[in-house]
Amino acid sequence: MSSSSMARHGPSRRGGEAWFCTTGLPSDVVFEVQDMSFHLHKFPLMSKSRKISRMLAEQDEQRPAGQRRRRRRGSSVANAEEHAVAAAAAETEIVEAEEEEEEEDGDKEQEQVRMEDGKSYSITFPDFPGGPGTFEAAAKFCYGVRVELTPWNVAPLRCAAEYLEMTEEHSEDNLAARAEAYLSQSVLRHPGEATKALKSCEELLPHTEELGIVARCVETIAARSSATSRSWFGDLAVLGLHMYKRVMAAMAAREDVRTEALEGCLVSYAKATLPGLSRSMRWRRASAPVSSEVEQRDLLEAVVASLPADKGSGSVVTAKFLFALLRTAHILRASDAARAAIERKAATQLEQATVEDVLIPSYSGAAETLYDVDCVERVVRHFLAEEEVGEDEASSSAAITEEEAAARTTASRPSAVAMVQVGKLVDNYLAEVASDANLKPAKFCKLALAMPDHARIYDDGVYRAVDIYLKAHPRLTAEERDRVCGVVDCRKLTVExxxxxxQNERLPLRAVLQVLFFEQLQLRRAITGTLLASTASPRARHPNPHPQRPAAALRHAADPSEAWRTTTVQESQTLRVDMDGMRSRVQGLERECSSMRRAIKKIDGGASPGSAGPDADTPAGWRSRYRCKFSTQVCDSQARDAVVSRASRMGMSP
Known part of the structure; x- marks a missing residue:
């Protein structure tokens, strides 16, 4: 059959579950490692392994006296065989091939005959660390074959060397020393290589624990996690849950590890191990089978437990990642405590979320709505709770000054920008879920009213959601329609x-009347503002009769309703003053007109009848006759105290 070159020093072949090493001399020892049999020679193994040498010596002592005498007589032959094995190992190669069934049966019969003859030894290693593959590599090392060390096999070979007692005390340049040198000089200098070695340690417990390999690998990963390059974070995906927890605990215990490094390891591990969390990363750990739902739930809860307690920068553990984690928690039916922890964490970055992030489908069979509105409402409540906690902490201390209390409140509560962003997010979310026919009016109104008034500069967004909801639910009762429309503040609607x-026929009549009323009120405010702007220059010349009024208005500006009421009162007072001034000007004009009429009558009554010309009765005639000059006057509403003498108005000389 076909053959392939595996290593040097001696041809070998593997057939079925038996591994043969042929050097031209028959094998004299058989090792049973799990389900594999290795037919080897004892002298190369005894020269490197103290344990094998001791076990073969014990079997020699347990043999009958006749066999021991034959063994002593054949010692010279054995020595010759040893030299032959060494010579053959220096000139040939170990090859691995598949032989015909007849040849395999013949070899087995020949080995069986040698064992019955008492010339072969049998050693069983039922718990050999690393299994048959590691024993094969150790056996090749005993034959002088060059074994290439890698991060994946250095831990198994180090455990095998310890198990077989292949130390420097027994033989120089032995397997234990070589594995230790490679481990310290190559593996433990790079966190990615240490992660691979740590993964290989998972199947070698407790041997790797006793040798300290696990602790050294974990310490290397934790110590170098704050390095600038973090490309190796994806290598953590190969670790099992137990080893991952140890790494994260070691990183959290170090003071020099930054929060960004912890978050980077967390996100990389979660995206690679939890299905559906990252749609762009579809690969799975090649070393592990597909995890069951219980294992995935354990992984999820471990990731949630590793989330940083503080808000963080949001550059690594983003709002998109947190809401994807929350969506996965619903799919896997995670515990209530885990879901509550994710909701509280997601609330800290709610202002960075998008509508696509918060659209979490309802995976429960008892849920009626398409999306989990209750979950989003809880996240919003957690976000608003931060503001309430900040206010309570600022007002609870009586020893601090007012400025310090205001500073603490500002630092602990969400910023005004974040509040407005969350208000827009809630309005857009309501517009998306409003078309769901199973969404009850009470649930819709509860989420809409969860945001405070100062979270919305204008109520156009929530009005749009209400309009969509009324269109999708045409069978609402009058009471329900009024309740849904009640979430809109008509005073905060734009002109559009x-x-x-x-003109919306879906709105109840009461809501339309409110809109028209407040629109008229806005129009009056606009007119009042125009009048105030036109009379600002004349009024500036008069002293302020109420110097304390602006300060009082500023004190009440904190409350929106109080500020609106104060502004309305001021506008009404200003309008009243303007009306009084206009009334005074009109009365003055009426008095002047009456005086002019009396003067004209006197002039007309004193003229002689015979001196009148043909056009004496006309206004132009008597004006030209008596040289009466009437100047044209324009009523200027801008001037309040315009006083002009009657003589100058009529153009008469004094």
């Missing part, structure tokens, strides 16, 4: 929204 609402 007011125009649309005034």
């Amino acid at each position: 929204a007011c125009t649309h609402a005034a």
